[in-house]
Amino acid sequence: MAEAPFEPRVVAFLCRWCAGAGADLAGTSRLHYPPNAVAIRVNCSGRVEPEWVMEAFRSGADGVLIGGCHPGDCHYVSGNYKTRRRIYLLKKLLAEIGIEPERVRLEWVSATEGAKFARVMKEFVTELKQLGPLNLEREEEKPSAAPVLPQVGS
Amino acid sequence: MAAKPKIAVYWTGGCGGCDVSFLELGPALLDVLAQVEIAFWPALVDTKRSEVEAFPPRSIAATLVNGTLRTEENVEMVHLLREKSQLVVAFGACAYQGGVPGLANLSPRDQLLRRVARNGFRPAPPPGGETEDAPPELLPEAKALADEITVDYVVPGCPPMPPLIGLLFDALLSGDLPAPGHVFAHDKALCEECPRTREERRLTKVVRPHELIPDPEVCLLDQGMICLGPVTRGGCGAACPKAGMPCTGCVGPTPEAGDPGLAMISALGSLARAGEEGPGAFAAEDKLLDALVDPLGTFYKYSLPTYVRRKGGNG
Numbered sequence: 001m002a003e004a005p006f007e008p009r010v011v012a013f014l015c016r017w018c019a020g021a022g023a024d025l026a027g028t029s030r031l032h033y034p035p036n037a038v039a040i041r042v043n044c045s046g047r048v049e050p051e052w053v054m055e056a057f058r059s060g061a062d063g064v065l066i067g068g069c070h071p072g073d074c075h076y077v078s079g080n081y082k083t084r085r086r087i088y089l090l091k092k093l094l095a096e097i098g099i100e101p102e103r104v105r106l107e108w109v110s111a112t113e114g115a116k117f118a119r120v121m122k123e124f125v126t127e128l129k130q131l132g133p134l135n136l137e138r139e140e141e142k143p144s145a146a147p148v149l150p151q152v153g154s
Numbered sequence: 155m156a157a158k159p160k161i162a163v164y165w166t167g168g169c170g171g172c173d174v175s176f177l178e179l180g181p182a183l184l185d186v187l188a189q190v191e192i193a194f195w196p197a198l199v200d201t202k203r204s205e206v207e208a209f210p211p212r213s214i215a216a217t218l219v220n221g222t223l224r225t226e227e228n229v230e231m232v233h234l235l236r237e238k239s240q241l242v243v244a245f246g247a248c249a250y251q252g253g254v255p256g257l258a259n260l261s262p263r264d265q266l267l268r269r270v271a272r273n274g275f276r277p278a279p280p281p282g283g284e285t286e287d288a289p290p291e292l293l294p295e296a297k298a299l300a301d302e303i304t305v306d307y308v309v310p311g312c313p314p315m316p317p318l319i320g321l322l323f324d325a326l327l328s329g330d331l332p333a334p335g336h337v338f339a340h341d342k343a344l345c346e347e348c349p350r351t352r353e354e355r356r357l358t359k360v361v362r363p364h365e366l367i368p369d370p371e372v373c374l375l376d377q378g379m380i381c382l383g384p385v386t387r388g389g390c391g392a393a394c395p396k397a398g399m400p401c402t403g404c405v406g407p408t409p410e411a412g413d414p415g416l417a418m419i420s421a422l423g424s425l426a427r428a429g430e431e432g433p434g435a436f437a438a439e440d441k442l443l444d445a446l447v448d449p450l451g452t453f454y455k456y457s458l459p460t461y462v463r464r465k466g467g468n469g
Contacts, residue, residue: 049420050416054413058463071432078431081431082423082424085423085439086420086422088423088443089449090416090419093415096260096449097462136463
């Protein structure tokens with residue numbers, strides 16, 4: 001039997017004011033786009049910690065999408081600027097580790113841009129299919145990952 | 155009089171600096187040594203492995219291991235010492251989180267060996283020697299001590315500073331032991347004990363230590379040096395920032411920070427500014443952040459084996 005084709009797993013952090021609303025619009029407009037993403041709504045893209053992105057990868061994600069407001073539109077004035085700089089640095093770090101920086105994608109999607117959200121998802125999933133699975137070492141395989149050390153005598 | 159408690163100090167893939175660091179205790183070291191019996195300490199006394207193997211289980215009160223785990227022999231020895239010891243202490247940054255030698259994990263083992271010995275290198279016995287005389291095999295990657303055995307306590311630092319070593323001996327000799335897993339350093343960030351003043355809370359340039367003689371009063375991050383103080387445990391007395399050098403994180407991250415690299419990326423993302431924020435500044439901000447040439451080596455100088463996971467699983 002032929003192996004099932006690779007379907008990338010995507011975690012999408014979407015801000016509630018713009019990208020999240022844009023994703024909702026894509027749905028209510030009945031736009032078609034690949035169902036590969038698990039969406040997590042956050043108040044602001046600036047709330048997305050680099051740690052969350054890596055945790056998504058460690059948990060089996062092949063790509064992480066961060067959707068925020070267009071420059072100048074951030075509900076909290078500058079959260080999207082902070083996240084832009086963080087993702088820029090995170091990509092540099094990923095490149096050094098040997099993880100393709102393209103697996104992290106930052107997009108500005110407004111509440112009216114359902115079509116853009118659908119297009120971004122299509123593009124991202126296509127790109128991830130070309131990159132293939134990430135298979136990052138899992139948390140449970142690396143006991144020292146947690147800063148808390150094992151108990152004596154355990 | 156009861157017998158003195160036995161201690162052991164062992165080194166794996168380290169530089170020897172941790173062994174030397176005990177001397178920094180000064181006269182206090184004599185007090186410590188008067189209260190213990192050294193069962194095994196290759197840097198100081200000649201005890202053979204076969205003698206250690208003959209020790210009864212748990213006959214050593216505490217074993218302090220320094221160095222990263224790099225060879226099969228390292229692994230055998232720490233398992234042996236775990237069996238013979240009541241307490242095992244990860245002593246220094248290498249044993250705690252992999253240390254500087256852990257940076258070698260960025261390259262596969264065979265590539266490392268080709269680089270060090272051009273035609274490749276395979277451990278082999280010396281001419282005329284027995285197979286068992288061959289040097290031990292390198293592990294596929296460097297590991298922290300806790301990747302192999304249960305670690306009871308940690309004395310962090312590269313090498314550990316006298317006040318932190320003092321905390322360990324105070325606990326061991328008084329018998330007033332902290333909870334397992336305790337790290338003998340502060341839980342709060344280094345910035346709490348740094349005398350420098352934080353003014354701008356902005357990172358407007360990135361400079362490397364050799365490019366700047368910093369102002370003696372002002373926060374090094376404010377001056378553009380990538381100081382890991384915000385994410386690193388205090389306890390060392392902010393020795394490096396006091397001397398005009400940015401913290402490189404040798405004591406390890408605070409419990410709150412967790413992964414030091416990701417926490418620093420978060421902090422630097424907030425702090426970096428190239429003029430008025432907005433699309434017009436994006437290119438300048440990227441250029442500013444590009445001046446941080448090696449984020450991985452800067453953020454994980456002492457902890458790469460603990461925090462950095464790679465593609466393709468463990469295979």
